[in-house]
Amino acid sequence: MNAIATGHEDLIHDIAYDHYGHLLATCSSDQFIKLFIRVVPSAEWTLLSSFKAHDANIFSLSFAPPQYGLLLASCSEDQTVRVHSSIDNGQTFTKIATLSDSGGPVHQVAFAKFGGHGLKLACIGADGVVRVYHAADPADLRQWHLAFETVVDKDGLLSTGVAARDLQGDFAVDWCPSGTVRASWFTDGLGIDMDDVELPRVDRLSIAELAVEQFVASSMSKVVVFRKRLNGGIYEYEPTEELRGHTDIVRDVAWASNAGVGGRYELIATACKDGWVRIFKLTTRRMGVRATEYRKGASGTVNGNSEKVADENDLGYEVELLDQFDHHKSEVWKVSWNFSGTVLSSSGDDGRVRFWRAAYTGKFVGLGVASAEQGSNDEMDE
Template identity: 25%
Template sequence: MEKPVATLDKGAICSAWNYCGQRLAAGSVDGYLSILDSRDPLSSSFTSSSKFKVHEGCVVKVAWIPPEYGVAVACIAEDGTLSIWEELVEGTNPLEWKLCTSFKTSSKVLDVQFSVTQTSLKMVAAYSDGFVKVFELLDPLELKNWQLQAEFQNVIDSVSIVGKASCLTACISWNPQNGEGQESSFILGFNSDTPQLNSPKVWEFDPAHQRWLPVAELALPSDKGDQIYSVAWAPNIGRPYEVIATASEKGISVWRVGSTTDMDGRPSMDKVALLSGHNSEVWQMEWDMSGMTLATTGGDGRVRLWQSNLNGTWHEQATLEPTSS
């Protein structure tokens, strides 16, 4: 029999599980952040262990810091402010969440994602003006010390750089694999009024020149300019290629990105599926740990699970519908 694992406060509009699914962070319209824990490791029931004010306005996005760097959550507020909060233990006092740092700029932060690279912790933030900023943590013991490493627009070449843009949403997904000899990379897409910013592009760090380069644009000629709602980079367990999902008003596209490159250094790309669902309004996508099953949710209020069969054909494996309590 189905039962809820957690009950969020009224007004909760965003949430995120930590790396192992043992803690849940939820942001609310009243500016509060709630942390839910399972008091019994054998139980799947979660209750609120902390609740604190992080902003005067609405919290629209939350993301956990990788566990190697402590217990911390990044919050994006409705006005675009980005803040990082850390759980601290001081002597015999109970756990307490404290503000580490806050990023305030003239443009709103739309999305933020973290990745542990070979050298440090990196944070990518996408902004409402179409720019993306890459920050690097200077001290692994101090989550307040970040340095701006790079700033650029989501365009494929310098000729396409645009002036003032207006972006409603943005989506980022790091390559989950950061093994030895593999450079850091992520995919980024926008929902904006500027077509050349929208199409999802894979950015990879070039250590020789200490800069980020766009190595792939996941869009067919007929897709370029489509507003992007979500992106998700699949974990890779032994595949000779990468699998990345992107979502636009046309549906959910599944891309196969090869490890071989052409004369221009671009990897081979193949759009292997276009999946329809959620009334063409996809909110979020996540892969399972094996990179074989894609979960999506959207405007129809359902969660859909997608898989590829042995012939490489993608299909809907299951649909989960919300139940009223």
């Protein structure tokens, strides 16, 4: 484990890696963002750029998918989300957009990890409102459209406005990494094999069009999954499943890539002030889906006509608490999955980063502990 001398003059609130893991961004209460590049083969991190990005504490960072260039979003106590662009591989950044719809400090920002539905970012702050922005024109990323906003916990403490400064609270948001419900959900039980080489290409495209965008957001102790659904001819994000069982403020949420579980289900991890790391398993279920028999029609469309296999509004999840750990023995602040969704890391007030991996039973076991003070890995204590 290599230590990084960041040069920040105040508390660091967040770090973010780019898609390839070559760049590392940090943000701090000193109002600066710093960018580091990984030097090969020494694996050391070298300062590449540093710039003042906000007028108050910076709480969160997120890199955009690489197909949109080197874009970095940040959010702050100054009640704004800002989008920064670099055309020289991170040596300098230029602010290209400021999003200022929040009614209070913005706690977390996250670019959608997929690119198939355009460039989008979500943010949530002390007003308890989750907002989704869409880049109106991919050729001009200075223009952003507020596509959606809603209070996450409409019946909770923040239903009448921004949390008071003396009220401790936290808010988080994360996108489903694939950005979509996998095609297998629409095809299982309908006699369709997406691996069938004889399945016409147009059929594959018809099924792929049923992709559904999803994200998870937390406000205080409430955690809710939002899904894009058709409502009166208009696509809107709607609250669907709730992840229950938290007894205090939820500090962070993280949606795992489904690559590690073979696309059979989704995993969402939460970090809570009550000292627990929780992992929720979301298994797809059908609600009134028409299970018609599949046949290859002459027109090359699914079921031999223009009808889709299933309606995206029929999608739902069975939610179960798969596992939970209190090894930090203190408040848990952050959770994060690796790229493949097979390893979970968590950090807490104990000053340690803990790593977990699923065993063959589906339960999670400890892999190890990283302690910044010791500068080395410890064995996972029970």
